[in-house]
Amino acid sequence: MFRTLTFTLTMIKTLFFILGTGFLLTTLSILSISEAAVIAVDYGTNWFKVGLVKPGIPLDIVLNSDSKRKTPSVITIRGEERIYGTDAVNLGARFPFNTYFSLKQIIGRLADDKYVQAYQSIFPNKIIPDPLRGTILFQHNETTTFSIEELLAMQLSYARELAEATAHESIKDVVITVPPYYNQFERQAILDAANIAGLHVLSLINDETAVGLNYAITHFSSFTEEPQYHIFYDMGAGSTKASLISFKTVEMKDVGRFNKTVINMDVISIGYDKTLGGQEIDIRLRSYLAEQFDKTYEGKLKKSIFKSPRAMTRLLKEANRVKQILSANTETVASLESLHEERDFRLTITRSELEAMIVDLVKRVNGPIQDVLNNAKMTLANVNSCVLVGGGVRVPVIQSKIKEIVGEDKIAQNVNGDEAAVLGAAFRGAGLSRQFKVKEIKIKDIASYPIKVDYESELKESEDGSMKNKIFRTILFDEYTSVGTRKIMSFKRTSDFNFSINYGNLNENILDDFGPTDIATAKVTGLSDIVKEHNDNGIEQPKVKVTLQLSDSGIVSVIDAIATIEHQTISDKIKTFFGVNNKSDEALKEVPFSDEESTPSDNASQSIPGENNTQTNDTEQIQKKTESIPLNLEVEYVGIKPMGINEKDAAIRRLRAMDETDHRRRAREEARNNLESFVYNMQDFLSDQIVIKVSTDKQRKELETKSSETSEWLYGEGEDASIESLRTRLHDLRSLEKPIVYRRDEHTRRPEAVDTIQSAINNTREFVEKIKANTTGERYHTDEELDKLLNVCNKAEKWLDEKIIEQDKIEPHVDPVLTTADIERMLREIEREFIIVATKKPPKKKVTPPVTNDSENTNNVNNTDSDPKSTTTHVEETPAKHDEL
Structure with a gap:
């Protein structure tokens, strides 16, 4: 709709501000990094x-889709259709x-x-083992199986679609929460x-x-230099977690x-x-309801309700x-119609009855x-304080049990128990993306389980003359090691070797x-060839x-393997008989395989058992040249292997095909x-009086007939x-x-459009008349400029009068000759000329210094010459402004 123009300078400045701001926002949008949302x-x-x-949001x-x-x-997957969320829950039964x-x-x-x-x-x-990995496959139907990763991928993809609909852009980057006890x-x-x-x-992120x-x-x-300690206690549907964190x-x-x-x-x-959660309460309550149903209809049922997957699925929802x-x-009532074998179910349940079902669970809260x-x-x-989170x-x-354990005065519910985790994760994502400036919070998170490395020493001659090796075990990452940590293992070896990465020191529970x-086995090769190649060059035993x-995600991986070779050259001295002890701050101590494992120091320099650690004489001068050579590294994951490239590609193709089907279905x-x-x-529409x-x-009959035919076709x-x-159609x-x-809109x-342009013409003429009548100061607008603005107004007025006469002569059902688009175009012409006049700036005038006598001029000149820092100041006079402006 047309905006009413009030032609004053204040409005012009406001107009410029709005236009400038809009331009700035547009420019920033163009310059923003694409896909900036996280x-x-x-x-x-x-x-x-x-x-x-997202920037700006x-x-x-x-x-x-339900505005939740x-x-x-x-x-739920039915044929080629995938249903998510509440609709899927409703279809579950x-x-x-x-x-x-x-x-x-x-x-x-x-x-x-x-x-x-x-x-x-x-x-x-129905769950079957994956023949390649031994992991979970869901037997969807006779010909289709889904891995659990695929089903989770569908839900993550759906989550992204919801976000993209809000952000109006493609999104790639994500932070996902996981329980702290999740393993590799x-x-x-x-x-x-x-x-x-x-x-x-x-x-x-945990x-x-x-x-x-x-x-x-x-x-x-609320934080100070003195650390505050808070326990975050989270009972969700599947498990209960607690973390002690200092701020x-x-x-x-x-x-x-x-x-x-x-x-x-710092997470301390x-x-x-793992099994204490709200879902366990639901399951127990469901079992109770099912038992009561069977007892109510004892002798009247063909089979127990426990044998009906549909009925048990409905009962689980009702239990929740x-x-x-x-x-x-x-107290409340559980009520379901046609629950099983066309029989209704209704049962009154009290809170005390529910509490009696979970006495053992309550004992585990502590x-x-x-x-x-x-x-x-x-x-x-x-x-x-103890901050409570989660629905449980x-x-x-x-x-009540938690209050009994920690004391009611320490109980805090000052975070949103449902949304704190996702909001914290989103803040973390903003910081990691480096596209947002966020408040700096240094996070130290920890791993839950210790990780060890097992390997064998090289063959050495034993006392009986036989060649034997020893098995060594090193705790590389302790329990509660900070995530995002790198460590270097240092070996002195002359041949290729293997080592394994495992979880260690886990108690029976x-x-x-x-x-x-077992996590992975790593094979380091190429070392034997390097030693053989440099055997005649006087190298010492290589260090690998x-x-x-x-990683920050809690995933352990092997990054690289490098052999360091030191070449010795003799300068005016005889080579020492003893070897040189090459200590490294990153070396890890080899510990014989035993029940007691040793944790290496992160910074202490440690020697490798079985090596000659005798120092050279200080008078010996040995020059060394160090060469670093990358080794081949092959890592084979064991235990539960990640999805292979071929498996992922096949899953991606299948999901993309399902996405395309979903898009076509939604488009239809x-x-x-x-x-x-x-x-x-x-x-x-057809009954509207203006129509x-x-x-x-x-025209109306034709549209009505066509609409009726379409309606019949649509439902047939x-x-x-x-x-x-x-x-x-x-x-x-x-x-x-x-x-x-x-024609209706016109x-x-x-x-309103006619009133707007007429008002603009009148206001513009009044504006020009006030400028011409102004006698308070020198006028800096020329008559030519003002007359040009008036001519535009006169032209517009003449055009408008002619068009109004033409429009009054034609019937309403004929296309108009005076259109709102033409009126708006003429209005813009007036506005354009008005802005030229209204924004013209007055010329600046320089004020000549007052005339003084010769002696004063002489003194001024002398003072200026004697003081090189002195300057002549020119004062600019600001001309008087029009009152109207």
Whole structure:
């Protein structure tokens, strides 16, 4: 619609400001790095949340298609159609074998794992082992299987689609939350799934580390140089975790002479219970409901309700609903119609009954808290607060138990228990992307399990003359080692060798449900050839340095292997009989294979057992030349292997094909909805009084007939119509509607447009008259400029009067001769000439210094000559402004 022009200088300045700002925003958008947005996915057992960070958009949660801030972690696949979230949950009872719940519980596990067996006792999906990796495959139907990584990739891809719909741009970078107890295989499975989904993982982040980061953001001003200790206790659907985190501020030197305040956030220790969570409460309540159903209809059922996957799936959903109600009420009713064999079910349940079912679970609530304190060698007296997170802590008996353990005065619920993790992860993503400037928070996160390296020494002659080697074991990364750490192992060897990377020092409780402990075997080759090649050049025994990394995501990998060779040259001295001890700050001590493992010092220089460590005489002068040669490094992953390149490529192709099918289906649904909506609204359109006025009976009849025919076709033959057919039908209808809509809009908008241009003409003439009548100062606008502006107004007025007369002569159902587009074009001509006049700046005048007598002039000249720093100041006079401007 037309904007009313108030022609004053204030409005012109405002106009310029708006135009300038718009131009600036446009320029910044053009200069912005493409695909600058970053997302975070807090993927839980029952729900996932998506956080978004984008330039110009505050860090926030992405809404799903239901305008909710969290989405069920569920997917249903029917034929070529994939359904996510709440719709998938609702379909779970009808298609339990093709609906996949709680994948987080079994990702990165072997098919015969005890967690997988527990999963199969809850959900009816058929699981078979992957013939190549031994991992989980879901038998979807007779011909189709899905790996768990593929199913997770679909959900991650869906999360990205939701974010892209909000950000209006393509997104690649993501941070994903994981439980701190996830091992190498579980973390790698998450990375593989993200890779299949087309996402680039900036980092995995532990759940409570993300929550702690969000806490640091929201409580920045409360931290001091003295460390604060907080326990973050998170009971989710699948597990319970606790982390002890310290916060303190540190003053650091900033650019120039300034200092800045930085928060140090250190994760000190963790504790967890992998099976203590809200879902276990749901499962127990479901079993109770199923038992009561069988008891109610005892002797009347063909088979127990426990034998019906559909009924048990519905009961699990109802159990979750009942649990939530009992968190706020002492009594409720479980009610389901036609639950099993067409029989209804209704049962009253009290909170006390539910609490009686979970007495043993309540006793386990203290475990993670006690573990986190014991591991840190601290007591509750040292802890400032216990921050509660997760849906499980809302159960009254659970919350009461936690208060009993830590004391009610230490209980804190000052973070958003549902969204703290995803918001913290999104903040982490913003910092890692380097495309955002964020508050500096230095994070020190830790690994949960120690990692060791096993290897054999080279063959040496024993006392009995036989050749033997020894097995050595080194703890490379201790339990609670900081992630993002690199270490170098140093060996003195003359031949190719192997070493293995494993989890070590795991107690029996951890080993019972840990899964495989072997991570990888590394083979270093090329060393034997190097030694042979340089054998005649007087080299010493080569030193091999192998670099290993524990990434920010908690993944251990072997980076490279390099042989360092030292050539000795003799300068005026006889070569010493003894060898030279080449110590390295990065050397790791070899420890004989035994029950007691030794942890190498990160910085201490240590010798290798069995080596000649005698120093040379200080008077000996030996010059050395060092040469570094890369060695061949082959790493074979064992335990649970990551997905291979061929497997990933096949999964990516399959998902892309399914994506294309989804896009076509959604496009067809959109085309059908658009056509259906058009037909539905046509009756109101044709009965509109203005539409009747600007159209003929024939035009309306033709449109009505065509609309009715389309309606009949749409609910008959059109049920299976192609996208092209639907779009063609809509195009034909709109071609009949378009001329009528055009005349209707012109008829409606024309009066306001005429008023606008007439007002502009009158205001412009008044503006010019005030300038000509101004006698308070010298006028700097020429008559030619002012007359040109008036001529434009006169031309516009004449044109408008003629067009109004022509328009009044034609019928409303005929296309208008006076259009709003023409009026707006004429209005722009007036505005353009007005801006030229209104923004003209007055000329600047220089004021001549007052005339003085000769003696004063002489003194001034002398003073100027004597003082080279003196200058003559010219004062500029500001001309008087028009009152109106």
